Amino acid sequence: MSQIELVLFLESAVRLGIPLALAAMGETITERSGVINIGLEGSIIAGALGGALGALAFDGAGLGVMVGALAGLTVALVFAVFAIGLGADQIITGTAVTIGGLGMTGAVYQARFGATGTELSLPTLAPLAIPGLSDIPIVGSALFAQAPTAYVAYVMAPVAWYVLFRTPWGLELRATGEAPTAAEAAGVRVRTVRFAATLFGGAMAGIAGAHLALAHAGTFAENMSAGKGFIAIAVVVLGRWNPILVLFAALFFGAASALQFFLQALGFDLAYQIFLAFPYVLTLAALAGWVGKSRAPAALALPWEPHR
């Protein structure tokens, strides 16, 4: 493997890992509050469409990302109203939100751009090279010459870690996910915390979606989220609900996805579908506990209502 190939591999690994990192970071916060948002995929696809429409409307990719975040948050709000407000089953609600999100975005896209799927040309998020850091040999350009949304993920990891483990707010969030009744007894508004954590997760997934549309593809396509919401949930498990480990886990998954291009480029004589399947096999392995002993928040996925 030449150095150029290695740099290319690392670059695509990071590029593919960033949307996973953004979505998984948000989901980490959501799950720490005791809510598993299977509807993440719906927020991502909504974020992609919102990002595309926003970038067109305001003629700027930055504002597109904002609209994408808002779209992801809105989808999460639907999930939260049912799963937290009404105490519905989180898995079923999340599944419905994912299917609904995929369907709705497809419908809106066709209504706006026609059933034939006019090729959209969007303002894109140009890579932003960090002076100095991007000149580091081999890893520099891979990590520090990425779209601006990548830096959101880098910054968010330590910030989320600090909030979770070093602030009273994070303590209340974790207590809510571990023992909601105990948290309530301590004066924490359990459902408010869960709502906030879920909306944050939705907004992050929305940014991830906007990143897909504006930094990767430069266009929107139906179902372009391609299961990234579910992979992000596996990334949370692999990262043991710790934002910093989650960032690395996301980059690891990105590398797994990048491997397919790379191995094909190296001329491995295998059906490319096998490489395509690799990240999903890895997802299954992570969810099956291959990551070793890690413990989910004790109250994860359990609806909670004040027993009064």
Added chain:
Amino acid sequence: MPVTSTFRVWSSWRARTKAASVSEPLVRLRGVQRRFGQVHALTGADLDLFAGEVHGVLGANGAGKSTLFNVLGGLLAPDGGTIHVDGVPVSLASPRDAWALRIGLVHQHFTLVPALSVRENLALGTRGRSLDEIGQAVEATMDRTGLRVPLDATVASIGVGDRQRTEILKTLLRDPTVLVLDEPTAVLTPEEVSGLFQLLRDLAGEGRAVALVAHKLDEVLAVSDRLTVLREGRTVLAAHRNDVSARGLVVAMVGDGIADEMALGVHVDAPTGAGAGAAAASRPEVETDPEARQVVAQLSGVCGERLENVTLDVRAGEVLGVAGVEGNGQHELALVLSGRRPPAMGRAEVPDEVAYIPQDRRTEGLVSEFDLTENIALGLARLDRFGSGWLMPWDAMGEEAERIRTRFQVAAPSTATLASALSGGNQQRVIIGRELALGAPMLVAENPTRGLDVAAAAYVHGELERLAAEGVAIVLISTDLDEVLGLAERVVVMSRGHVIDVPADERTRAGVGALMLSGGGEVA
């Protein structure tokens, strides 16, 4: 002052507080009610807490003490009644509301987060302060109170005593004006208990109001200035500590029936803890016919959860009554006797097949959403006489269910009726029918008539007596003294896991009632 009527104490106390209304209580609860589904946990509880006092709240299990305290702590919303704090009517809709009024509740259960460290749990209780800030406050409070806990261990890894101390510290850190403690002593050592009580006295001395629930009468008497007794969700007595005897409190807790007997002087001498040997000597009828009364089950030195060195014989054809305040180990005894739980220590020889009538029909006895045939099959299908066990013998089960339905006069249109559609009495008939079909040499029944109407209860009693006459050994565990005394030839009391034999001449409601509450110790 010996108390002869709970009403008199109550009314005289009311008169006195009216006369001395210069000092308003910090907290005043009146007629508080709370229902859980069909269960009335509180039907009319009153409680006054004054600044500077330690107030003991007494009552048997299920009397509503914890519910009342949870209402005070804002964890449970009452269905009725009023709450005044400092003379102002308030609503305690959440723990936040209670804290805003500086009412701090030390919970009996579930308010620590196992996955978090002790320090984090303490910080959670004080909301908004950082972990470093909280560290200093915790050190200061630990020094002041003498309660020490390992701050960096996770709650999951520490013992119950440390958890209890953590709960108390957590509440004290928020500096409550009204401190409410639900069973804080159950898991502490005697030295720790006296340390805690000294602390409570000091806190009251600072002008706070302290309210406390504890099971042990002597403990409550030792620390309290005033006392409130709850029975069946209602306040039946409120008095200054000096105005009431331990006996009077026992009477208030157990009920009017015993109170009447005591008032009439039927049997006022409190029995002392009778040793098993002495009791055996005063039980001649057992020895007279040893042939018919062979030992069916034998426990010796059995220890385990809520069981302390239990030694007990159960003989064929006898009804052995087990009395006691709920939660003193009767349920655990039933599990061991029926072979459903092996003892942690000691020897338990019980028959292979034991019929068991559990106390909670709906959750332990029957599957509500199964029909009669399915419920019968659940208990009987594994018996050899129904075949190999590879296929469910539905035909035989249907016949058996039909036989039980007719034989035990279950008021159900058919065997396809769901258990949830039956009344409590009919559910009990199904269970009895099923358990009798086992043909077991021993039957363990736990509160078999609880919640049944008079006719249904009489039916159950008749069945138990008929079985005993047929030579089945019956263990009747009941918190209903009348039931135990009416049916049992031999009576034991369970208290704090110990089994105490009741001599024949103590087999009165007053005698057994006093043993139930004192655990064989002296009642003043």
